[in-house]
Amino acid sequence: MAGWNAHDIPDLAGRTAVVTGANSGLGYVTARELARKGARVVLACRSEARGRAAVDRVLAEVPGAEARFGRLDLGDLASVRDFAGGLSYDRLDLLVDNAGVMAPPYGTTADGFETQFGVNHLGHFALTGLLMPALLAAPGARVVTVSSMMHALANIDIRDLNSERRYRRWIAYARSKTANLLFTHELARRLAATGADVVAAAAHPGYAATNLQTAGPRAEGRRGAERLMELGNRLFAQPAEAGALPTLYAATAPDVRPDSFVGPSFAMWRGAPEPSWRAPWTRDDEAGTRLWDASERLTGVHYDALKG
Numbered sequence: 001m002a003g004w005n006a007h008d009i010p011d012l013a014g015r016t017a018v019v020t021g022a023n024s025g026l027g028y029v030t031a032r033e034l035a036r037k038g039a040r041v042v043l044a045c046r047s048e049a050r051g052r053a054a055v056d057r058v059l060a061e062v063p064g065a066e067a068r069f070g071r072l073d074l075g076d077l078a079s080v081r082d083f084a085g086g087l088s089y090d091r092l093d094l095l096v097d098n099a100g101v102m103a104p105p106y107g108t109t110a111d112g113f114e115t116q117f118g119v120n121h122l123g124h125f126a127l128t129g130l131l132m133p134a135l136l137a138a139p140g141a142r143v144v145t146v147s148s149m150m151h152a153l154a155n156i157d158i159r160d161l162n163s164e165r166r167y168r169r170w171i172a173y174a175r176s177k178t179a180n181l182l183f184t185h186e187l188a189r190r191l192a193a194t195g196a197d198v199v200a201a202a203a204h205p206g207y208a209a210t211n212l213q214t215a216g217p218r219a220e221g222r223r224g225a226e227r228l229m230e231l232g233n234r235l236f237a238q239p240a241e242a243g244a245l246p247t248l249y250a251a252t253a254p255d256v257r258p259d260s261f262v263g264p265s266f267a268m269w270r271g272a273p274e275p276s277w278r279a280p281w282t283r284d285d286e287a288g289t290r291l292w293d294a295s296e297r298l299t300g301v302h303y304d305a306l307k308g
Contacts, residue, residue, distance in 0.1 A: 004272050005245060006033045009252045013038035016089050016138075017251075018131070020072060020124070021099025023050040026146065026205055029244035030096055032058050034251070035065035039094070044072040044083060046099075074099055074123025075109035077299060084130035092134035094251055097124035097145040097180075103169040113298065114162040116169075120176035122299055125183060129301040136305055141198045144250045145184050148204050149263065151177035155281045158290050161298075178282055179291060181261065186288035188258035190306045199258050203250040204276060205243030206264035249273040259283075 017034050021027040022043035035041045035058055043058070045051030051069040058067040070087070073079035100120045109118035128135075128143055135141040153174035163172050180202060187200040246262040250273075256262070263276030281287060296302050 004249055004253070006036075006241075006248060009033060009037045009248060010254070011038055012093075012252070015093035016040045016042075016091060017094035017096065018042045018044055018070070018087070018092060019096040019098055020044045020074065020127070023047060023054040025240050026244045026247060027096070027098040028054055028057070029240050030098060030247050030251070031067065032061060032065075033244070033248055034094070035067050036062045037252075040066040040089075042068055042070045042087070044070045044099075046071070046073045046075075072099075072127070073110075074119045074127070075111075075115065077111050077123070077126055079110075080123055080126045081130065084127060087131070087134070089134060091138040091141075092131055093138045093141050095128060095131055095135060095141075095143045096247060096251060097128065097143065098247065099124075100146065100176075103173050105169070106163070106167040108162075114164075114167070114172060116172045116176040117161055117163070117179065120173075121179035121183065122295060124180070125295045126299040126301040128187070129299075129303045132303055132305045135198050136196055139197050142251055142256070143184075143187065143198065143200045144247055145180045145200075145202045146204065146247055147180040147184075147202050147261070148173075148177040149206065149276075150174050151181055151204075151282065152279045154178065155279070156182065156287065156291060158287070158294065161291075161294060178279070181278060181282035182284070182288045182291050183295070184261075185259050185283055185285075186292045189285070189288070190292075190303070192258060194306050196306070199256060201250040201256050201258065201260040201262065203246040203262045203273075205240075205246060246273040246276075 017039045019027050019031040022031040023045040031041045031043050043054050055067050055069045058065055072083040107115040154171045156175050156178050184200050184202040191198050250256055250262045261276045261278045262273050265272050265274040
């Protein structure tokens with residue numbers, strides 16, 4: 001794993017990938033590098049204008065790439081169903097659950113879920129479930145969910161998944177990122193129980209300079225907080241090109257095991273990808289099962305393909 005970079009991605013010709021939140025930042029770099037290695041890539045984005053512009057950028061940077069836009073709003077389960085139903089591929093080799101929001105003011109999705117839990121976890125839970133038949137049809141398929149080192153700030157509260165009792169934006173973010181890891185853990189367990197040839201893994205970028213940090217303050221007009229985030233990005237963060245490497249490793253490296261968590265090598269902050277520390281509660285079987293059951297109930301998406 002030492003020194004691993006995007007040049008080490010194997011040939012992906014003939015494979016199909018979906019990357020959520022691919023119009024900028026980590027998602028864009030991930031989609032572009034998969035396309036560079038020959039994958040057919042769907043850039044799944046909420047904004048059609050930004051998504052189509054990102055496809056144009058990929059095609060300009062990688063001549064001959066196969067890339068297209070798909071509209072997906074993870075904060076609206078109807079949109080998730082429309083995207084999954086409209087995907088014109090019988091097989092899906094790779095799903096990268098990358099899109100997310102970070103520490104916005106309290107809000108709810110179109111379906112009434114707290115925004116961070118709804119977008120970061122429930123939207124991806126539903127999308128993965130709806131695409132599971134296509135993933136199972138592709139030998140060696142992978143599901144990579146992007147979490148964060150900030151998951152360590154908080155475990156989920158199964159009694160208050162939507163932060164209805166009290167909303168603290170950073171704790172809610174941490175809980176959504178813990179949910180990502182519990183989802184990966186439980187998905188890997190269920191895939192193993194059925195003998196499916198699909199690997200579920202997770203990754204985190206360390207501290208990467210993207211618009212995720214500034215989006216919340218900008219939306220609220222908190223210029224001081226936005227400038228502070230911009231300064232932190234300039235002084236301490238690694239670029240998105242480096243931040244995407246753990247995701248790309250988890251998505252393509254041959255030695256990735258089920259329920260792996262890949263992150264930067266230096267203090268979980270920056271550097272080449274390697275196995276990352278994770279909070280012990282993210283491997284809790286009981287918590288994973290309870291979150292899974294709640295997620296099925298809340299989204300109405302049931303993983304029937306894994307129930308034999």
